[in-house]
Amino acid sequence: MIKQWNRDHFGKVERRIADILLRIKIIDDAEESEQLNPLLLSERAILKCELEKVLIMEEIFWRQRSREIWLKVGDKNTGFFNIIAKVNKRKSRIKRLVIEGRVSDDVNEIKIAFHNHFSAKFVEGEEDRPFPARYRDCLLTPVDNEDLVKPFSELEVWQAIRQSNGSKASGPDGYSFEFYKKAWDIIKCDLLKAFDDFFLAGTLPQSTAHAFICLLPKRDPFETVSDFRPISLLGSLNKVITKVLFNRLLPHMNTLISDYQFTGKRGRVIHESCLIANEVIDSRRRSGKPGAVIKLDIEKAFDSISWKSILKSLTHLGLHSRFRKWLEGLLSSSRLSILVNGESTGFFGMTRGVKQGDPLSPFLFNIGMDILSFILCEIRKEGLITGFYINEESRIGEVTHLLYADDAILFCEANEAEVRNLLAALICFQAITGLQINLEKSRIFPVGEVANIERLVEIFCCDWAFLPTTYLGLPLGCQSPPTAHWNNIVAKTQSRLEGWKGKFLSPGGRIVLINAVLASQSNYISSLFLIPKNIINSLEKIERDFLWSGTREREKLHLVSWELCKTAKNRGGLGIRDLEINNRALLLKWHWRFATERGSWWREMIVAKFPNQQSEWFSGRSSGSLGGSLWARIVKLQPDFWKLTRIEHSQGFWTSF
Template identity: 40%
Template sequence: MGFFKDFHEQGKFIKSINASFLVLIPKKGGAEDLKDFRPISLVGSLYKLLAKVLTNRLKKVMGKIVSNSQNAFVEGRQILDASLIANEAIHSIQKSGGGGVLCKLDIEKAYDHVNWSFLLWLMEKMGFGTKWISWIQWCIGTVSFSVLINGTPTGFFQSSRGLRQGDPLSPYLFVIVMEALSCLLKKAKEGGFLLGWRLCGRGGAGVEITHLLFADDTLVFCEPSIDQVSHLSWLLMWFEAMSGLKVNLDKSEIIAVGRVENVEELALEFGCKVSKLPSSYLGLPLGARFKEVAIWDGVEERLRKRLSFWKRQYISKGGRMTLIRSTLSSMPIYCMSLFHMPRSVSLRLEWIQRDFLWGGGALERKPHLVDWSIVCLDKRKGGLGVRNLALLNKALLCKWS
């Protein structure tokens, strides 16, 4: 408690407390290039306690300082909101017979490039007090790093920008920085430089949408005109100059929605590649039909991939039952929370679970000793407590009705 009291009064702590070890985590299998690795900071427990206390206080005001376009790390908002709004916007444009373009932006090394001076200035403009800003400045400015090479630390060095992945404060501070992009897009809309999409409602009253954010995952809705895309390109350059966050055009995409004939020309102006619907956003299908079976191909593939790691091992029936309840029946939940699961898909996924349970882990077609409807019953009713995917899907979709 003395440590917290001293920091509250003086706004400082011993710099060695803020030392971190850097570990490189591969983003994908077979990673060789430096860009294929993600640096994760191993932060000391004492600093983590302090950062967690500050984070818990920061959480309470995030909803007041962050616009409705941002759906990450704000109480009462969730990742599904962004995906649902994006899909509804696309379906509305397609139904109206109009056209528009959707820009999927990828922020390059997002956390690593944050400009500290800009972050602190932004916090001041948002109304944070001098003491709060000095606390944050000390927390991010006294960081020292040591790279772990084969588990052994090397010498320490300091950074002049960026936020640590592993620091409890980092996600919230990053969202504050991304709020500047949201404000720029709003100002561009008010000035007529970026018109966005106008979506018609049932009562005739429409709503305008220009962008959606989930941390650094950004969607920008534009009209299919060279001027609009050019204005967006200039806006992103200004944002990079202020915040240090650069859009990676090699990974960014421009997608035509509805009747758009000049998408190649727009992509050339923006400097990114052309993609098409259906695409994906936040790990969910984007622009796919609500009841399309192809939506679930990725889910089934992930289930079979997970099982491929288990089928080489001997696992008892009790162990297989535990894996089904804890892992296999949970993997489709994210997609089931937004999309209706066709009966053919639910039957396929249930067959995978049945074969794993009765086939000795090798996915062999062996006799199923008990009807699956009984297996899905509660344990108090004689079942094994496995989730019924079709019923679970209906329950998850009820929250949108």
Template identity: 35%
Template sequence: MTPCTKKRLKGQLKWSGVVHAHNDQEPSRPNFTSHKFKKLSIESSLELESPISFNEVQSAVWLCGSDKSPGPDGFTFAFIRNFWDKIGRDIYMAVKDFERSGNIDKGCNSSFITLVPKSKDPNTFDDYRPISLIGSTYKIISKVLVERLKKVIPLVISPTQSAFIKDRYILDGPLIVNEVISWLRKSKSKAFLFKVDFEKAFDCLNWDYLDSVMEQMNFGGKWRSWIRGCLSSARASVIVNGSTTKEFSFERGIRQGDPLSPFLFIMAAEGLNVAMEEAMEHRIFKGITLPKSGPVLSHLQYADDVIFLGSWSTSNAKNLTRILRCFELSSGLRINMSKSKIYGLGVSNLEIELLARSVYCSVGCIPFMYLGIPVGAAMSRISQWSTLINKFQTRLSKWKASSLSFGGRLTLCKAVLGSLGTYLFSLYKAPVKIIHTLESYRRRFFWGGSTDINKMSWIAWDKVLAGGVDGGLGIGSLKAQNLALLGKWWWRFKTNKKELWKDVIIALYGNEGGFNAPSRAKKKGFCWGTIVNLHHTLSKHGLEFQNLFSNQSGGRVSQLVTSWMCGGRRIIVISFRLCELGESSWKITFGSSHLSRGVVCTPGEMAA
């Protein structure tokens, strides 16, 4: 077989794989109904279906990325913005036509599917991620619907889902899992954690199931017809070897690249949450009950990343797999059991292996990776940070051969090396040795262009890290970044009214989350204990998190002020998170000194 024939055959296999993924093999599925779905009010439902205004359409255009890859029509949003005065009215009329009919012309909802490899050496279709490059007209319609949906979706999505909802954070789940593992170990309880892998989740979602879920959530008929029109009119062709295949239509699934898709998926995934609530109510499944009348945890969701928590027993685990099978039959969302893993706490390795065999999944070991971050690990150990060290070394090895100026190295130190650890630093306090190692990498690269040779540093590194106002280059200290990111948890604990992660912390450590008893911080889980210790340590040095803010009307509100020492001088950085108080001028008081300059910004800007 010639190389050309092999290439053509590989392209045909890719195309057939995409088409197969979007063809429903079981057109007739059982209905999924429950009284436990959260419901929209009549007012919210009617607001979703209100007439679309010209300003909404214009706002949607400006919210779309200007330089994103175009779809089949070839128009970027930079072009549409530049010529909005000439074409804006025509685009608005196209959106109004969709509003009236609920249909989109076939050519306006076409897309190119590009297959992005998930691994370095992809061999099968499953090793690729299909990303849709969608036409501009449909994307504007989708964006208008998304902006409306964002306002009401928190009302119908349970606290266990932390994806795509305002004021919910990707690290809420890892924090909860960390603290629950720590508590289970100390209480010597038996439990299992089951991390499941959905197989092509976005591609396999059944449209009738999604429509049924929205109906049970009290979404109106017109809104559901709009969503059905968006899904059923979609067509696509696959980009293979630089050219496009024959266009095909969709029978199921939602497209990665469509602004609507993430929100439609979490509404569909709400069915799994409802199924788990029903199972626990009827004692089919037993979750983990936290002390002090705390929440009962059965699962945590981040879009299609789901981890289940249950009391240890074979029947409990088998019942869970039966629930997942029933959910699959209704929704089309299938669990790949061979890629799913079960973890045991308080039991022997043999017991874990026997349980894994009984549910046909793999055995996992604690600590493990969840949402891209290690959980259940003692992060005070240097060895647990090897992944971050390797990331630094990999990036630096790629730049070693490049002839970079001081300006180029400065930019890379700020934009790349300064952000590589942000995700880990947001949950864990890095050991002093790790901070020292990473800073030494940055210092050697900045002064010498390589980490192999330690060239002379003409200025103390602390001065280079300092901000421009203080005579530095503004690279920023990794230690200060770590402390500031951890300090956000204190602020969230004090300001969030009702969140699942906060309920878990209160159940385990009391109403004040342990901040009122810092001497007991060592008894807490490593993750939350370091956050409590951080507050206590900075307070001893006179750096209080809690300060008083007053607005023009004389009201006062407690807010977070992250503080740190830099070059022997106190630097105070204020996090404006005053979202619920509207636009106002603020006078900020720090002890006996005042910053009289008023700061005016919108709630959205303050939340940024």
């Protein structure tokens, strides 16, 4: 019904525009020969108001089809959205596929291949799985649990809806969060009744538990069914309920998730993991002791994790039985259907894996990955492995592993016994969770002189490489990112630009795109590394050319200086972000965080490596060369931070900055 309404009404927007323009033209032509009567004047005014509404509908229509969410200006850019929608449709269409060693372009055969592949992937056998006998027990208190299983209120349901992005693709029922926001007063009674039913039953009606699986290519060009990542499009009621449950869990995330996991913990950011990893490697190098860094590759992580291990973990963590029943009901009632070229291939059940796109999935996956963290901590306590120390001289701040979702990096001594112990720990982890470590894609990186590296990789059944490498998309184990890494950022920015069809954008739209996308391309690495001047010049040249011409195929005259373009709008400029200033501001932010985030793990590690007995407001400095320490380079910017900072003294305490 939703799709038919969209096709019959919203989808015919171009015809409505043409009809309105024709009627306005007829009235305008009549006005040239005689004075219009009040009735025609009123009709023309109404038509013009209607035209404005329909033009807005047209822009929304193409923006939703294009899936471009960055443009939030009142400028009409339907040409841009139209061409992006066509490009997206062409890129996502699967015309042929390698099936059982041969190329097939038969649409039905392709559908069957995807259906069979994913219906088998999400199914687990009946066998039971082992579980650690001494797992982390009863972390939640009775008060915590009462908060988790209290009756659902109208306010928390509305807050979950209001927090959600209304422009995201809808699931099988066709309703988006934008619909829920607009129709809240009409539907809230029925929706709250559905929540009451879920509170008692713990499961969803089968029709509302359906989800589409959208296929995103992992590489270009794609060849086989394994080259696609499944992203779930949940039914609207399912998504609202999971969002409410996620919000209830949010205050308890830091208790439930281990300190070594950097996703899901409140107040943590991805760069903290990269900072600590680089600092412990730098400390190890300075000590002169050999060591090994191991990057793990986990296969199909979200799709293959065992529900049994997740639910057993939650039981040990002390999660209320009713809340566990809700989670189990949401998992077991799920039915999936693969979308191939926009067409459903039929629904099937699932008995393992978590749905990417479900608000609860990251939390459930982290609970499973924490089993690895627990095993590694246990064997460290038994003296079977030794990590790297953030301060090797004082032997404080030991780090054996860091986790970010399914990205895992391990640190150990470069000897055969520890590598064997790690391999045994990973085999136990696989047996408990159902996750598989792809040893062929995993790597060992020697730190210092490791004479027996060939023997270590033989034991671990993987390959090895020299540092630096990348971790979470950032350089790891180097003094500063190599030239190739910076050039790659420039190339990626340029390649993204070529796909944006900038000639269809107005100048206002290009400015929005530059600030929202082009400038933010470098933000990720800018938050931890100082960008070289020549790279900033290259990135700004891309921005300049795009601003004035919309494409690199043709160059146009630059009407004003680039410095004026980077000036704030309230001072007569265009408000384009200055990359150099932005880079330094992001690095200076670490000083602010160091001064204010007392008790955070990353800060404790920095204090352990760079102690400062005189003040807690800033860390100590490196006594020798900077080496590979990122923090030592951030500290060099400390004078700039204090130039921009003022401390106010009040009632005997330093109270504010």
